[in-house]
């Protein structure tokens with residue numbers, strides 16, 4: 700029996716196969732659709748799916764890096780790296796063309 704049904708944490712595809720074990724003897728799976736590998740249950744909390752969302756919410760509430768680290772039980776370095784990763788995905792809003800048009804020289808009165 701080499702196949703097992705488990706949901707992919709990256710694309711939520713439901714068909715994944717066993718792909719060996721980690722150095723801590725945890726079962727590793729590989730998604731048949733996106734080919735990414737993952738572990739069934741992560742023991743380190745930074746890898747949980749909800750961590751990025753929780754960090755975003757805490758930043759909105761004004762909690763500092765150390766506070767987030769304490770509340771989510773992950774290291775300060777991990778919090779900083781996750782913040783940078785979240786910030787890199789933020790899309791800049793389009794600037795209105797009205798604000799960028801130069802003033803025509805006929806309108807400038809000296």
Ligand SMILES: [Zn+2]
Nearest residue numbers: 707710730733
């Ligand atoms: Zn997948």
